[in-house]
Amino acid sequence: MDLRLHGVSKSFHQQTVLQQIDLLIPSGEICGLLGPSGSGKTTLIRLMIGAIQADAGSIQIGDTSMPNFKMLPEIGFMPQNDALYEDLSGLANLQFFGSLYNMSRQDLTERIEEVLTLVDLTNDQKKLVRHYSGGMKKRLSLAISILHRPTVLFLDEPTVGIDPVLRRQIWNQFQAIRAQGTTIVVSTHVMDEINECDRAALIYNGRIIAYDPLDRLLAQTENGQVEELFLLAGKDVT
Numbered sequence: 001m002d003l004r005l006h007g008v009s010k011s012f013h014q015q016t017v018l019q020q021i022d023l024l025i026p027s028g029e030i031c032g033l034l035g036p037s038g039s040g041k042t043t044l045i046r047l048m049i050g051a052i053q054a055d056a057g058s059i060q061i062g063d064t065s066m067p068n069f070k071m072l073p074e075i076g077f078m079p080q081n082d083a084l085y086e087d088l089s090g091l092a093n094l095q096f097f098g099s100l101y102n103m104s105r106q107d108l109t110e111r112i113e114e115v116l117t118l119v120d121l122t123n124d125q126k127k128l129v130r131h132y133s134g135g136m137k138k139r140l141s142l143a144i145s146i147l148h149r150p151t152v153l154f155l156d157e158p159t160v161g162i163d164p165v166l167r168r169q170i171w172n173q174f175q176a177i178r179a180q181g182t183t184i185v186v187s188t189h190v191m192d193e194i195n196e197c198d199r200a201a202l203i204y205n206g207r208i209i210a211y212d213p214l215d216r217l218l219a220q221t222e223n224g225q226v227e228e229l230f231l232l233a234g235k236d237v238t
């Protein structure tokens with residue numbers, strides 16, 4: 001499903017966090033939200049999933065204006081900090097979160113097997129999450145977020161603290177999920193990860209300083225480095 005944001009603004013107390021955000025994210029694409037810490041990426045995702053309400057502007061997923069509970073089955077969300085039960089196994093976590101969705105027992109069992117394969121956790125499914133590595137927890141969170149076959153998936157800095165080899169594997173998994181027709185919105189502050197996206201929005205201080213398909217974004221740079229676009233906007237990023 002397409003995502004459309006028009007003139008979206010959000011403040012917390014007296015602080016303006018997002019200003020006049022316009023975005024059209026086409027169905028079935030991976031859209032990166034790239035920006036330094038504190039630029040507003042998480043807030044933008046929370047607005048898009050309907051967890052918080054915009055002060056101004058409109059957000060639509062498909063034809064539905066957000067926030068709307070009706071859209072919950074369509075939305076997958078992987079938060080920045082893993083929300084897992086450490087004293088349960090990976091499998092038991094999947095069974096618990098799966099029970100929150102309206103899936104038959106057989107469908108859930110089959111789907112759990114499918115997502116475990118996708119994130120390569122089949123052999124570790126019976127281990128307690130407490131004994132998982134950071135990367136395994138990330139992959140379990142990803143499996144949980146796609147369990148109910150969402151059409152739009154939001155990933156908030158999914159590769160933070162992940163080594164380069166595992167990062168590659170995780171991005172391969174995102175590509176596989178996209179290949180099944182899911183629209184993916186993924187936030188990151190790692191400039192290189194933009195190369196994995198179909199399009200990206202560069203966010204600085206709550207504003208979008210560039211938003212284009214990847215080839216057009218890179219064509220705006222001299223050396224093919226998106227850092228340049230932040231610098232051109234008169235800013236520096238880490």
Ligand SMILES: Nc1ncnc2c1ncn2[C@@H]1O[C@H](COP(=O)(O)OP(=O)(O)OP(=O)(O)O)[C@@H](O)[C@H]1O
Pocket residue numbers: 012013017035036037038039040041042043044080189
């Ligand atoms: N619920 C809230 N109440 C008050 N301020 C908030 C709230 N949520 C976010 N902010 C502020 O909004 C700004 C943007 O935060 P946000 O988490 O969206 O940035 P981010 O780009 O996701 O950062 P990071 O990469 O560090 O996660 C920050 O200054 C933050 O302190």
